[in-house]
Amino acid sequence: MYSWVKKVFGFGVASFFSDFSHEMTVSLIPILVAQFVGAAQVPLFLGIISSISDAGASFLRIFAGFLSDRWAHKKPLIILGYGMSAVFSMLVGFAHSVWGILTFRLLSFTGSGVREPSRDALIATSVEPQYYGRAFGLQRAMDTLGALCGPLVTAACIPFFSMKEVFLLSLIPGILAVVAIVFLTTDVPTLTATRSVSLAALRTDIMRLPTSFLLFVGIVFIFDLSWFNKLLLLSRAQELLMLDATAAMQILVALYAFFNAARAGGEFTIGLLSDYVHRILLLAFLGCGLFALVAFLLMAPQASFAYCALVFVLAGISAAALTTLKKACAADMLPSDVRGLGYGVLQASEGVGSLISSAVVGFLWTHYSVVVSFSYVIILSTLAMFLLLFFRMTMRNLLYNV
Numbered sequence: 001m002y003s004w005v006k007k008v009f010g011f012g013v014a015s016f017f018s019d020f021s022h023e024m025t026v027s028l029i030p031i032l033v034a035q036f037v038g039a040a041q042v043p044l045f046l047g048i049i050s051s052i053s054d055a056g057a058s059f060l061r062i063f064a065g066f067l068s069d070r071w072a073h074k075k076p077l078i079i080l081g082y083g084m085s086a087v088f089s090m091l092v093g094f095a096h097s098v099w100g101i102l103t104f105r106l107l108s109f110t111g112s113g114v115r116e117p118s119r120d121a122l123i124a125t126s127v128e129p130q131y132y133g134r135a136f137g138l139q140r141a142m143d144t145l146g147a148l149c150g151p152l153v154t155a156a157c158i159p160f161f162s163m164k165e166v167f168l169l170s171l172i173p174g175i176l177a178v179v180a181i182v183f184l185t186t187d188v189p190t191l192t193a194t195r196s197v198s199l200a201a202l203r204t205d206i207m208r209l210p211t212s213f214l215l216f217v218g219i220v221f222i223f224d225l226s227w228f229n230k231l232l233l234l235s236r237a238q239e240l241l242m243l244d245a246t247a248a249m250q251i252l253v254a255l256y257a258f259f260n261a262a263r264a265g266g267e268f269t270i271g272l273l274s275d276y277v278h279r280i281l282l283l284a285f286l287g288c289g290l291f292a293l294v295a296f297l298l299m300a301p302q303a304s305f306a307y308c309a310l311v312f313v314l315a316g317i318s319a320a321a322l323t324t325l326k327k328a329c330a331a332d333m334l335p336s337d338v339r340g341l342g343y344g345v346l347q348a349s350e351g352v353g354s355l356i357s358s359a360v361v362g363f364l365w366t367h368y369s370v371v372v373s374f375s376y377v378i379i380l381s382t383l384a385m386f387l388l389l390f391f392r393m394t395m396r397n398l399l400y401n402v
Contacts, residue, residue: 004131005138008123010184012142014177018082019143021174022089022108023150023260025167027253029092029101030235032163036098043235045098047362050229050354053105057113058351065117065344066202069337072189074118079181081115084108086174093167116347121340124331125188130275136327137271140320141264146173148260155253205341213333213342217349219391220326223288223384224353226295226377227322228361230259233298233315236370240303251305259312259319266320271328279329284388286321290314292381295374326350 033049034042068074088108095101120136127135150170157166234252241251266286274282294315300307326346334342357377364373 004127004135007126007186008135008139010180010186011119011123012139013184014082014180015139015143016146016149017173017177017180018085019146020150020153021086021146021170021172021177023147023256024154024170024173025089025092025150026231027151027154027234027256028163028166029105030231030238030252032093032095032101033098036101041366043232043362044366045362046229046231046235047358047360047365049098049102049105050231050358050362052102052355053109057106057110058348058355060110060113061117061347061351062341062344063202064114065121065340065342065347066205068118068121068340069205073187074122074340075181075185075187077118078115078122078185079178081111081113081118082174082177082181084111084114086111086171086177089174090167090171093164093170113347113351117340117344120327120330120343122185122188124334124339125336126186129332132328132331133271133274133279133324134268135271136331137268137274137324140271140324140327141268144260144264144267144320148257148264151253151256151260155250155257158250202341205338206345208335208338209342209345210333210335213330215391216329216333217346219384219387220346221349221353222380222387223291223322224350225357225360226380226384227291227353227357228377229354229358230256230315230319232358232361232365233259233312236298237308237312239370240298240300240308241305242302255308255312258309259316262313262316263320266317267324270317270321271324274325274328278392279325279332280388280392283321283325283329284385284392287318287325288322288381288385288388290318290321292378292385294318295377295381299371299374 029049030042030046033045037045064077068077071077085108088104088111091104092101092108095104123135123139124132150173153169154166157169161169234256237255238252270282270286294311297307297311297314303311327343330342330346331339361373361377364376
């Protein structure tokens with residue numbers, strides 16, 4: 001087995017089981033929300049829930065990354081984060097109101113905020129730079145394979161288990177994710193004893209982040225303002241297909257499986273390709289540009305199942321490029337001693353963008369129209385694509401010493 005595979009495989013296994021756990025329940029959340037607020041208000045409340053849960057842990061990501069740069073061992077933070085995600089994702093199914101759903105989903109995403117900067121920094125520290133694309137691609141692909149398996153297991157369980165029982169079953173793979181981190185990953189200790197932990201030190205470290213990286217984060221943030229949550233994608237598919245609640249459960253699970261299959265295949269393939277082709281170009285076209293196309297296709301007034309399946313596949317490829325290439329690009333730019341903080345800043349920016357994007361898309365959709373909502377998405381996605389291309393032309397010497 002290649003040495004880089006050995007170093008990242010355990011993180012991939014943990015990601016597989018964690019997303020298996022989480023995604024067992026995601027396709028059920030629109031139905032659960034509808035039970036509390038009614039079908040007409042689902043887009044608005046899904047936008048609120050998605051935005052707050054995605055963004056609530058944003059500043060925590062910065063501090064978690066900052067601390068990981070100062071702690072010799074990163075695994076405790078990673079274990080804590082996976083454990084929180086497992087427990088609180090399961091508790092969503094036992095909420096008694098839409099605000100209970102919001103609370104438990106926020107706490108679940110707090111777990112991801114605790115673990116992700118440390119995990120990504122540890123992967124980048126463990127793997128040689130020439131393998132960054134495929135290493136992050138493998139980790140992300142295994143994560144998405146879990147996201148593919150989760151909904152399929154849910155579809156198989158629906159005839160035999162209640163919704164609450166499906167949420168309870170989701171705890172099992174969540175626990176296995178924690179076990180994988182404990183036994184299948186190796187910590188790489190770093191010398192941090194002389195580095196203080198204070199707001200002044202945090203400010204100093206932020207100032208030490210490379211200019212190229214901060215510009216990159218700013219451009220990606222513009223795109224993140226358009227990158228609405230997949231719960232809204234599922235809700236739009238339900239409208240396009242004009243599904244009632246009974247038919248929606250299995251058909252939305254199937255569409256979500258298409259999305260995750262395309263994403264899983266794309267993440268490793270695009271990651272591997274990015275070790276040979278410039279990552280920024282791939283991110284611009286396959287990430288931002290393709291997402292603008294997805295938003296355009298979602299403007300259709302009505303659609304067939306095949307049409308929706310194509311949209312979900314394209315959305316999966318776009319998501320694959322974005323999630324893999326942002327991390328690999330960051331690894332290229334960040335010095336090792338502020339890598340955790342850098343990933344925290346990148347993920348926090350993404351969280352704030354998600355807070356705004358899903359809320360705005362949900363609001364425009366509910367109070368104006370689908371066309372207005374997705375026009376907003378197209379404008380920002382296209383702008384980000386051109387800014388990345390300009391960034392590539394003007395900053396290539398600074399980024400890659402070409």
